[in-house]
Amino acid sequence: xxxxxxxxxxxxxxNGKGLRxxxxxxxxxxxxxxxxxxxxxxxxxxxxxxxxxxxxxxGAFELPFAAKRLIEASKQSxxxxxxxxxxxxxxxxxxxxxxxxxxxxxxxxxxxGLQTGCPVIFGVLTCLNDEQAHERAGIxxxxxxxxxxxxxxxxxxxEMARLGKTQN
Ligand code: INI
Numbered sequence: 001x002x003x004x005x006x007x008x009x010x011x012x013x014x015n016g017k018g019l020r021x022x023x024x025x026x027x028x029x030x031x032x033x034x035x036x037x038x039x040x041x042x043x044x045x046x047x048x049x050x051x052x053x054x055x056x057x058x059g060a061f062e063l064p065f066a067a068k069r070l071i072e073a074s075k076q077s078x079x080x081x082x083x084x085x086x087x088x089x090x091x092x093x094x095x096x097x098x099x100x101x102x103x104x105x106x107x108x109x110x111x112x113g114l115q116t117g118c119p120v121i122f123g124v125l126t127c128l129n130d131e132q133a134h135e136r137a138g139i140x141x142x143x144x145x146x147x148x149x150x151x152x153x154x155x156x157x158x159e160m161a162r163l164g165k166t167q168n
Contacts, residue, residue: 005147005152006152006155006156008155009155009159013158013159013162014047014155014158014159015047015048015158015162016044016047016048016049016158016161016162017048017049019049019051019082019083019158019161019162020049020051020052020053020074020079020080020081020082021044021049021051021052021053021081021082021083021084021085021157021158021161022052022053022055022067022070022071022074022081022083022084022085023037023040023041023052023053023054023055023084023085023087024055024056024057024063024066024067024070024084024085024086024087025037025054025055025056025057025086025087025088025123026056026057026058026059026060026062026063026087026088026089027056027057027058027059028058028059028060028088028089029088029089029091029133031139032089032125032133032134032137032139033087033088033089033137035137035138035139035148035150036087036089036123036125036137036148036149036150036153037054037087037150038148038150039137039138039148039149039150039151039153039154040085040087040123040150040151040153040154040157041054041150041154042154043150043151043153043154043155044154044157044158047154047155047158049157049158051079053070053081055070059088059101060088060089060090060101060102060105060124061101061104061105063086063087063088063105063108063109063124064086064104064105064108064109064111064112065108067084067086067109067112067120068112068115068116070084071084071112071116071118071120072116075116080118081118082118082119082161082164082165083118083119083120083121083157083158083160083161083164084112084118084119084120084121084157085120085121085123085153085154085156085157086105086109086120086121086122086123086124087123087124087150087153088105088123088124088125089124089125089127089133089137090102090105090124090125090126090127091127091128091129091130091133092126092127092128092129093128093129098126102124102126105124106122106124109122109124110122117164118164119157119160119161119163119164121153121156121157121160123149123150123153125137125149134146135147136148136149137149137150138150
């Protein structure tokens with residue numbers, strides 16, 4: 001049977017021991033964003049990542065800039081970040097410029113990863129309405145609470161951080 005979504009990893013590929021991870025999140029749509037940050041953070045912790053920094057910015061448009069600055073600054077320290085997760089929620093209808101922000105944010109986040117060499121996870125929900133956004137953060141108000149995508153982003157951060165480390 002077809003199962004939608006990513007096939008989860010298990011075993012050592014999900015072992016985050018010794019990794020340092022940055023979470024940058026927006027204050028736009030904060031109730032939903034907080035659930036996603038918690039999903040990401042608890043997944044990292046459950047998989048033995050003990051060094052996690054959490055920084056907030058106003059909106060999704062600011063995520064790439066902040067991630068790039070913080071990743072670059074960490075390279076001057078004894079422990080550079082091994083991965084970053086950018087988290088935000090864009091809801092169509094809340095703004096006329098939804099499409100522009102989605103485009104700029106997704107391209108920006110991809111570029112930060114490629115330019116810095118630090119894997120950056122795209123933790124931005126782009127939703128048609130509030131209901132979809134709540135469900136994708138695991139806080140749906142209908143019969144199903146949905147699935148918290150922060151869990152997937154935490155796992156992706158560990159997988160990609162480990163990939164980065166084995167290539168060096
Ligand atoms: N930022 C978001 O993170 N989510 C949104 O839904 C949103 N809407 O709807 O406008 C949003 N806008 C703000 C934008 O990201 C910037 O913070 C702002 O334009 C200042 O640069």
